[in-house]
Amino acid sequence: MNGGHHVVWAAQPRTEPRAQRPEEAGRGPQHPGASVSVCAAGASRGSTGGGRYDPTDSAASAASSWNGHIALTHSCLGSSPRLPGAVRGCATLDFGSDFLDAVLGAEGFFMPLDPLYAGIRDYRVTTGFTPLYTMSVDRARVADRETEAEIWDWVKEPEEVFDFDIDGPAGPLTLRAYRPQRENDDPLPVVVYFFGGGWVVGSLDTCEAICRAVASLTPCVVVSVGYRLAPEHPFPAAIDDCYAAVRWVGEHASELGADPARIAVAGDSSGGNLAAVMALMARDKGGPTVSAQVLVYPPTRNDATTRSMSDNVDPMFFNAKSSAWFWEHYLADPADGESPYASPAKAADHSGLPPALLLTAEYCPLYDEGEEYAKMLSRADVPVEFHPHKDLPHGFLQLSAVLETSRNAMRLIADFLRRRLG
Structure with missing residues (x-):
């Protein structure tokens, strides 16, 4: 290799x-x-x-x-x-x-689950859990908001959290900045974060706990992007918004107390897809320079026929049907999935991309895509750190309040960012 x-x-x-x-x-x-x-x-x-x-x-x-x-x-x-x-x-x-x-x-x-997730599964079976893919889009968004992670008390609170708007491709685009507590005014690295939710659900609020933890543990400034959602705004609306935000950070990081020479992109689930796409777009479109990418259980192709996709059908967790439902809403035309900016695994060339940290979960339909993408990056001489997480389903970062394995994953992300961003 x-x-x-x-x-x-x-x-x-x-x-x-x-x-x-x-x-x-x-x-x-x-x-x-x-x-x-x-x-x-x-x-x-x-x-x-x-x-x-x-x-x-x-x-x-x-x-x-x-x-x-x-x-x-x-x-x-x-x-x-x-x-x-x-x-x-x-x-x-x-x-x-x-x-x-x-x-x-x-x-x-x-197929054994981590005991905590086994208990969650017990509860869902007992109470009649309804998968998002069986709901209308509006109902799915409400259900997703109801399960967002609480703010975690095991990390320090940021010094400041605030929203602001920039000029986006289709009007004002809301960003949320997290500035950590610090001892001096030296510029910090900056991480542009993209929330998960299959490009259909999710918001700045649903990734609040993760962003606070990344800002505190690294430490760094985190800028979360309130990109437009499908199906009202299908591909490429989300990537257009996200790239506008990355470019803005490259030009205005100093206004947030951050260093524009130390930018990373990060995201979980569909946000991991967007982070991978932003690394490609920044390379292809002349900047800004992205120094690291963090991809947490990302979907990397719209037509995956992998073993993990066929194995993971449990309706109590994100599964193959969930993946198909989100892709169907994200792509107005299935042919759009051939674009590397929708399916980063389909890029003809992965060379010149920033070092990557890639996390996957054993009981996630996207497991094999994540492993495949790590290998693609490595073959292109991109430094890659690949960390599969055993006995866990998709979305495990959200349980960092109570699951030590998830906390360790957050610490792993922070350590990678410190090493790559300085």
Whole structure:
């Protein structure tokens, strides 16, 4: 691999199937012959209702596709944190194929989540969680706002947070600046941050906790961009707004107490896509100079057919259907997805881009895209630090208030920014 010496892999890329036996993942004792009793009336695949699921039987994998109800025996479940408390022991569940595919891997083994996320999943199953992709756009935006992260008390508060408008491509564009507490007036590096939400939901408020933490931990000035949302404003509205903001920061950083020679772009989820695109646009359009890019579980192509996309169908979390729903709203014409400014993985050339930190989550449909993009950058001699996060779904940064793994990811981001921005 060209430029292989530039890439830092925090862990070996996963080569085993994501569906792991409980003992392989350190989740309790082995259960030889663990069974799933299929008792769906009118079952039409593999065996008759009430038949035993044998993990060694190739036909038995049909159990994960039945739209009936399955009885999970106690010998199979043990104390797996993956399943709702109500089904530990023996219970009958009425769920569709998405649920069954999510609970059972391709070989019928459990896919363990971090215990905190397992509890979240329990709660969602019990209370009847509704995925955003089943809602109208307006309702999805309300639901997204209701789940935004609270401001975290484990980091120092910024000295100042304020909104201001600049001239955007379609009128006033609102930016939000975060200036950290500091001991002197020396200019600080600046990070332009793009919120996540599939280009459809999200706002300056939904990334507030992350921006405050980045400003405090690095320390740096953070400028968050209130870009226009699809489907009212489809591609390329968001990238036009974001690039206008990056250019403004390049020209006016000193007005915020920041150094225009030390600019980074960053974002999570679709915001990670936008950050990757801003690095490309700044290179292609003559500036400003971007010194680092932070891409947290980013979508990098509109037509991904990866294993992680097909594996991650759990409706309790961001999944393959979520990804498709957001792309459909973002692109007014599917052909727009061929643009590298929509799908940065489709850029013909990734050379000359700034050093990248790329974080992914094991149970995220975008995992493979993230790993692929890290390899693309490395082949183009771009320094890359790739950090996969085990046992976590998409969006885990939002739980930094209570999950130490997420806090460590925030510290990792701050450390990368300090090293790259000085």
